[in-house]
Amino acid sequence: MSPATPGGSLLVLALILPVAAMLVAFVLGGRAAERLALAALGLGALLAMLVAAAVYRAGAPLAYAVGGWAPPLGLALRADGVTAAMLLTAALVLLAVALFGRTGHATPPGLAEARAPFAFWCFLLALSAALAAAFLGGDLFNLFVALEMLTFAALALACLEGKPSQFRSELRYLLFALIGSVLYLLGTVLLYGGYGTLDIALLAGRARADAPTLLAAALMTAGLAAKMALFPLHLWLPPAHAGAPPAASAVLSGLVVKASFVLLLRLWFWVMPPLAAAAAAPLLAALGAAAILAGSLVALRQARLKLLVAYSTVAQIGYLFLMFPLALAGDAEVAARAWLGGILQASSHAFAKAAMFLAAGLIAGALGHDRIAALGGAGRAVPVCVVAFGLAGLSLMGIPPSGGFTAKWLLLTSAVATGQWWWALVIVGGGVLTGGYVYRVLAGSLTAPPVTDAPIGDAPLPAAASRGPQLVALALALVSVGLGLLPLASFGLVQVGRLGAAP
Amino acid sequence: MSAVLAFLGLLAVAAGAGFFVAGTAGVIRFPDTPSRLHALTKADNLGLGLVVLGLLPFVPGWFFALKLLLVWALVLLSGATAAQLIAERVRGPEPPA
Amino acid sequence: MSGAPIFGLTGAALVGLGLFGLLVQAAVLRKILAFNLLGAGVFLLFGVVAQRGGTAGGGADAVPQAMVITGLVVAFAATALAVVVALRMHQITGAATISESDGAEPGGSDAA
Amino acid sequence: MTLDGVLAGVLDGLLAALVLAAAGWTLAAPAAFPATIGFVGFGLLLTLAWVRLGAPDVALTEAAIGTGATGVILLLAVVRLRGGEEEVSAATPGRALVLAAGLLAGAVGLALALAVLALPDPAPGLAAEAAARTAPLGLGNPVAAVLMVFRGLDTLLESVVLVFTVLAVWSMAPDRHWGGRPGPEFPRQDDGPLALLARLLPPVGLVIGIYIAWVGTDAPGGKFQGGTILAAMWVVAWAAGLVQAPSVADRRVRLMLVAGPLVFVLVGLAGFGIADGFLAYPPALAKPLILVIEAAMTLSVAAALALLIAGPPEHPPERVT
Amino acid sequence: MTGSQYLLLASFGAPLGLLIACLWEAPRRRLPGLLWLAPLPALAAALLAADGPPLVLDPARLRFTLALDAPSALLLGAVALLWSAAGAYAHGYLGGKPGARRFALWWLVTLSGSLGVFVAADLVSFYLAFALVSLPAFGLIVQDGTPRARRAGEVTLLLAVLGEVALLLGFALLGDAVPGPSLAIADALAALPDSPARSMVVGLLVAGFGLKAGLVPLHVWLPLAHPAAPMPASAVLSGAIVKAGIIGLLRFLPPDAADWGGVLAGLGLATAFWGVGCGITQDNPKTVLAYSTVSQMGVTVAALGMGLALAVPGTAMAVAFYAAHHVLAKGALFLAVGVGAVLGGARRRTLVLLPALVLALGFGGMPGTGGALAKAAVKPQLGDGLPGLLAALSAMGSTLLMLHFTRRLAAVRPAAARSVPILAPVLLAAWLGMAAAALLLPWALYRPLGLGNPWDVLGKDLAMALWPVLAGALLAIALARWGGRLPRVPEGDLLVLTGRAGGLGEAIGAAVARLEAALRAWPVAGMALLALILALFGTMLAAAR
Known part of the structure; x- marks a missing residue:
């Protein structure tokens, strides 16, 4: 592996820009922090596009040895197809959430600096830095530090409003995520003990199928699954994401979960011995299937809108895990298709879920509550939100022409091609159940407002009715649907740097 | 560094260890907290002093010896303060003189 | 310089104890204590790997030791954060555990 | 044997x-x-x-x-x-759950023990290479070399984590407390054992802390250890009521907190110009640059640890009198 | 791109164009009025672009292909005509009502899907069109907002989604069977015979399209949705939207599917008799018509099945002709019910009841009517032997059912103060226009479509054509006298059984929720994590041995 490819310095900028911005914003404080955050996130989106273009043009992963020290001694930043796609997704969602947050999290006129707004912008930058570090990192221990940073930023963002019930939920999230991180760290120590290096590129292909390596893989997989709230380990996600402020829960559900997913891909497709990976993949996929079915069923029965959307996250994460047995099934062409399906599901879910949470937040803001049974009148109060929620729902259900559909179609066809038709049934069953709870919300919000509390219906509603945030939610939903319109060939970016991909 | 110094050092360390054992026995056997504090602060600090004294001949340089003595001094200071605070907490503040 | 495997076993035992404590201890602070035990166990394993990797004369392998120092600081930050959240939870709701046994509606919120 | x-x-x-x-x-x-x-x-x-x-x-x-x-x-x-x-x-949890949890935790511990024993004994580590590369940098302590040079990005990210953990702790307070002083208020004690300790220990502690931070590049020690000792000294004085925690909105405190990572980033970016990349040091200037960063980091670590120990602000800011 | 290809694009593009135009205020205000215009390009495409060269958009990547062969053109023409007439009717029928504009939006989306289904020639665009024709129909059904309409809409949506799911799985298998990247239906059909999952694919497709066409077990949504929907929507639902299932079967069943032909024939005939059996017990004329649609679709599918089983050439055109006649006649009859509910006295008898009677007898195969020609067209398929007899019996049943409908239509009391006091002339024009089309168009098209000479059909064995009609009339008289004693069948007949299934679903949901809540307890989740570690480690260790 060449220590540094030409585009390498782009990677450093993509990582250091949010870090430096966060430090300076912390010192400046108040409104300067907000302006700096918007500028940094805008620039970050630009940098993400440049990185994606560079990777696509180069057709090979970009690498950069930090400090001039090539691995194994030094650390390397790497950007292959997956990194470029997820970096771009994260940058766009963060920018959208920042624009959404301008109304909800602006420093009130009277004060030089208020707690929640100032903290929101600093933590958004910290989250952006942590995501960049998690996607670009090439060393497993460096990724551990990035994961911890991500967990702390997510926790701080979720606790922003200080609601009494939120501290308990967030403490459960922190402790469970910390167990996950420590298990991940346990895996890294066994790998270092066995191979003397933690660099992913150097570890690729060298893994022996002996006890320490396999235990390391099991520990790291379980740790990352805990941080991704895979079905039996999902106890922390619904309360934490439902109770967080809308902007925070959009980022939590959309992006924070995906960082652990990228690490899982690094582990399973680069580091682990292929034979062991193929053997254990069905177990992961079975849990994913359980997540899809149980998550959707419980979401169908939720009484509150935000909890419903949170359980939808638990369900949609299951799809990401269906990808493992399909992509490890040996046949190169089917593996490439399943790989693209998984990444596209991750990306389109990020956009769709962010749009859904923003819309849910605005609907709850407009109606004063988020009980699904009494959502009447939402359609008239915040019409654009309901449309955004519907579009995002379509993408999650996998109705053409949405990004979700293309992802599920790819997973479906590769499941059929490899003869593992049961995953196909789960995908389709999940789609129907998702349709169930999306319909529940749409039908509820399109009904006429209850006659009793008349003021809700047409009273001029404060922040929620303003067009800005609603249009942001709509834009995110449109991007998620738009991903479906992109023809398949243009997704070649995702295949770059995949082991076993055609060189 | 002659064998005599080494032997004396060894003797001092052994004595120090003995005082530590006495201190620990005191903590276990004594009935109430203040008397246990005595056991701890008196016996253990003296024990540590003897151990430090015993190690001095084996020390590579005078700067290292200075650091050892500094360790002893700091333990003395913190031990005394802690004992006072705990005693104050257990017995209540000093009755007015 | 192969040190006795005793510290490796100690590290593994600490991990087991830490996990057990995290699962079973109900009080929040006891859980944070158990988490620190778990972390100490993992870092001890780093130390064992460092010692084993050491060259004959040159002492232990510096890279895992540096990782442990970084890990300790991150673990401290995590403990500080967990303690503050636990204190705030206790001050507001008087709760001393994070179990959901009281059937409280998980997380659901009223107005945003 | x-x-x-x-x-x-x-x-x-x-x-x-x-x-x-x-x-x-x-x-x-x-x-x-x-x-x-x-x-x-x-x-x-x-x-x-x-x-x-x-x-x-x-x-x-x-x-x-x-x-x-x-x-x-x-x-x-x-x-x-x-x-x-x-x-x-x-x-x-009930007895059955405790037993089951014990069994599972024991099993994981056992598997871990077996795996650790099965690790190759002369582990293929980077000991020789790290030690060999430390001397030309002018550093004596390989651990410091790894922390500051070879894996500098880890240390940078970690110091950034410390900074925004402090902000996270501060942001847990209710809105009306913003601007107040972090942590509880300790009554000022003018006499008594704690006051004696708080007056006697800090000067000694400051010298020791700075010494440990300074010696870190050549012998065991370093910014985290030295910084913690400095923070401890401040905590002793704060607990005795001799000093008050600075307000959350105080610009100086924020500069102290951010100094370490910011200097690290600036020196890193300077690496593009004077050396061959980010976080690279020109061979001649390596040691002095590292010492500059170490000093700034010690300051930041001390401030961060002290404020983390203090916790979120517990009183609204006093009206400016 | 030749003229005909433009027409193909315009056929389903026009409604979408109008939909986009509604973003601006001006067209939106006049929307209900423009509904009848939207299907006209499709009508033109049917007339001019039949058998034109297929249109392939973006051949490199998307391969979005449109094509129109003769049977599809015929159906497209008939469906477009019905949509246009129903659109005009809807303008008159809805007028200033509050939900008019929202109804028009749903109408346009469903229209684009309904037309697109006939021109789409690759898997993805066909799936997209099929989704557009089945899901937005929900909007049309729940237009009145009554709980009965909402329940009908929900049942329809649920079954439509299940249909979509079956089709998605079928298309996935089809897509997988095709060696190259091409997604065209033709290639898929070519690759089907040798694909391992051939029977599963055909089964899924039959289930998906059968549900839309209303074959027996899956027909329950039809009698529920049509009466609940407003009048123009019922006309379109029964006439045009159901045909999406037929064109799907026509286009996707491989010519060599002889084994499936028998199954389809059996299903079709069973559906035919089931439709008649349930229809005669209904009171609401719209429900009777709905069951008549179920029955007629049964006959159509039976004809297709027999055509496949006996490998009769020209089956597609014959079945298309039969279906086209049904589109026109059934659509007209629904409009008749609408007009009948408003018109009163003598004018009602002459302008509504008489033409309705003629159309009704047409379904029975009364010589001289369009229906007779339709039955003659499918005679080679359902010609002789047992299927021939059964077909004749079903004709008798249809006559009985339609006479029962006519009696129920006559019995409808035009409420005095109806919401539409004066009969908007456009309603009458639409109804009479469709009635005329249903009678005359079969005569006009019979020869050009190569089905033979219409006149000698009239001349041939009158007896064979007449006895089903007469027998049906006798039965109708008997039904009129003793009808009261028949058991009252609830509208969705089999749906009652699913009531208990709902309970089962609820129980499963509650059980899963309890399990999930148990898993959220901290110690249990922690142990699940440790168990996952051990399980992963165990599986990988076993694999490594």
Whole structure:
């Protein structure tokens, strides 16, 4: 592996820009922090596009040895197809959430600096830095530090409003995520003990199928699954994401979960011995299937809108895990298709879920509550939100022409091609159940407002009715649907740097 | 560094260890907290002093010896303060003189 | 310089104890204590790997030791954060555990 | 096995047994306070274990941060989190669950032990390469070289984590407290043992802390260990009421917090110009640059640890009188 | 791109164009009025672009292909005509009502899907069109907002989604069977015979399209949705939207599917008799018509099945002709019910009841009517032997059912103060226009479509054509006298059984929720994590041995 490819310095900028911005914003404080955050996130989106273009043009992963020290001694930043796609997704969602947050999290006129707004912008930058570090990192221990940073930023963002019930939920999230991180760290120590290096590129292909390596893989997989709230380990996600402020829960559900997913891909497709990976993949996929079915069923029965959307996250994460047995099934062409399906599901879910949470937040803001049974009148109060929620729902259900559909179609066809038709049934069953709870919300919000509390219906509603945030939610939903319109060939970016991909 | 110094050092360390054992026995056997504090602060600090004294001949340089003595001094200071605070907490503040 | 495997076993035992404590201890602070035990166990394993990797004369392998120092600081930050959240939870709701046994509606919120 | 080999084995075995005993006590202790005291004891024993493993830097860090700072935070919390015994006993899982959890945790521990034993004994590490590359940089301590040079990005990210953890702790306070002083207010004690300690110890502690931070590049020590000692000195003075915590909105405190990582980033970016890349040091200037960064980092670590120990602001800001 | 290809694009593009135009205020205000214009390009495409060269958009990547062969053109023409007439009717019928504009939006989306289904020639665009024709129909059904309409809409949506799911799985298998990247239906059909999952694919497709066409077990949504929907929507639902299932079967069943032909024939005939059996017990004329649609679709599918089983050439055109006649006649009859509900006295008898009677008898195969020609067209398929007899019996049943409908239509009391006091002339024009089309168009198209000479059908064995009609009339008289004693069948007949299934679903949901809540307890989740570690480690270790 060449220590540094030409585009390498782009990677450093993509990582250091949010870090430096966060430090300076912390010192400046108040409104300067907000302006700096918007500028940094805008620039970050630009940098993400440049990185994606560079990777696509180069057709090979970009690498950069930090400090001039090539691995194994030094650390390397790497950007292959997956990194470029997820970096771009994260940058766009963060920018959208920042624009959404301008109304909800602006420093009130009277004060030089208020707690929640100032903290929101600093933590958004910290989250952006942590995501960049998690996607670009090439060393497993460096990724551990990035994961911890991500967990702390997510926790701080979720606790922003200080609601009494939120501290308990967030403490459960922190402790469970910390167990996950420590298990991940346990895996890294066994790998270092066995191979003397933690660099992913150097570890690729060298893994022996002996006890320490396999235990390391099991520990790291379980740790990352805990941080991704895979079905039996999902106890922390619904309360934490439902109770967080809308902007925070959009980022939590959309992006924070995906960082652990990228690490899982690094582990399973680069580091682990292929034979062991193929053997254990069905177990992961079975849990994913359980997540899809149980998550959707419980979401169908939720009484509150935000909890419903949170359980939808638990369900949609299951799809990401269906990808493992399909992509490890040996046949190169089917593996490439399943790989693209998984990444596209991750990306389109990020956009769709962010749009859904923003819309849910605005609907709850407009109606004063988020009980699904009494959502009447939402359609008239915040019409654009309901449309955004519907579009995002379509993408999650996998109705053409949405990004979700293309992802599920790819997973479906590769499941059929490899003869593992049961995953196909789960995908389709999940789609129907998702349709169930999306319909529940749409039908509820399109009904006429209850006659009793008349003021809700047409009273001029404060922040929620303003067009800005609603249009942001709509834009995110449109991007998620738009991903479906992109023809398949243009997704070649995702295949770059995949082991076993055609060189 | 002659064998005599080494032997004396060894003797001092052994004595120090003995005082530590006495201190620990005191903590276990004594009935109430203040008397246990005595056991701890008196016996253990003296024990540590003897151990430090015993190690001095084996020390590579005078700067290292200075650091050892500094360790002893700091333990003395913190031990005394802690004992006072705990005693104050257990017995209540000093009755007015 | 192969040190006795005793510290490796100690590290593994600490991990087991830490996990057990995290699962079973109900009080929040006891859980944070158990988490620190778990972390100490993992870092001890780093130390064992460092010692084993050491060259004959040159002492232990510096890279895992540096990782442990970084890990300790991150673990401290995590403990500080967990303690503050636990204190705030206790001050507001008087709760001393994070179990959901009281059937409280998980997380659901009223107005945003 | 030579005589002192046997003795070393016995000592290690004894130490390991003590460490596990302390850990067991921390879990089995009847109440939270004794458990925390047991944890502090466990930490000190662990420091000895690190010395036996030939890692003095880590022993220092474990003593300073792993045991000292963590112990202080937990003790402060235990004192303020009294009560809730019945809730705790209600939430404690039944005998069957405890047994099952024990079995599972034991199984994972056993698997881990087997895996550790199965690791290749002369582990293929980077010891030789790290040691060889440290000398030309002008550094004596390979651990410092790894922390500052080879894996500089780790240390940078970690210091950034410390900074925004402080902000995260501050943001847990209610809105009206923003601008107030972090942590509880300790009454000013002019006489009594704590006042004596608070006046006598800090000067000595400052010298020792700076010395340890300074010596870090050549001998065991470094910014984290030195920074923690400085923070401890401030905590002693603060606990005795001699000093007050600075307001949350105070620009100087934020500059102190951010100094370390910001200097690190700036020197790193300068690396593009004067050296061959980000976080690279020109061979001639390596040592001085590293010392500059170490100094700034020590300052930041000290401020961060002290403020983390203090916690979120607990009173609204006093009206400017 | 030749003229005909433009027409193909315009056929389903026009409604979408109008939909986009509604973003601006001006067209939106006049929307209900423009509904009848939207299907006209499709009508032109049917007339001019039949058998034109297929249109392939973006051949490199998307391969979005449109094509129109003769049978599809015929159906497209008939469906477009019905949509246009129903659109005009809807303008008159809805007028200033509050939900008019929202109804028009749903109408346009469903229209684009309904037309697109006939021109789409690759898997993805066909799936997209099929989704557009089945899901937005929900909007049309729940237009009145009554609980009965909402329940009908929900049942329809649920079954439509299940249909979509079956089709998605079928298309996935089809897509997988095709060696190259091409997604065209033709290639898929070519690759089907040798694909391992051939029977599963055909089964899924039959289930998906059968549900839309209303074959027996899956027909329950039809009698529920049509009466609940407003009048123009019922006309379109029964006439045009159901035909999406027929064109799907026509286009996707491989010519060599002889084994499936028998199954389809059996299903079709069973559906035919089931439709008649349930229809005669209904009171609401719209429900009777709905069951008549179920029955007629049964006959159509039976004809297709027999055509496949006996490998009769020209089956597609014959079945298309039969279906086209049904589109026109059934659509007209629904409009008749609408007009009948408003018109009163003598004018009602002459302008509504008489033409309705003629159309009704047409379904029975009364010589001289369009229906007779339709039955003659499918005679080679259902010609002789047992299927021939059964077909004749079903004709008798249809006559009985339609006479029952006519009696129920006559019995409808035009409420005095109806919401539409004066009969908008456009309603009458639409109804009469469709009635005329249903009678005359079959005569006009019979020869050009190569089905033979219409006149000699009239001349041939009158007896064979007449006895089903007469027998049906006798039965109708008997039904009129003793009808009261028949058991009252609830509208969705089999749906009652699913009531208990709902309970089962609820129980499963509750059980899963309890399990999930148990898993959220901290110790249990922690142990699940440790168990996952051990399980992963165990599986990988076993694999490594």
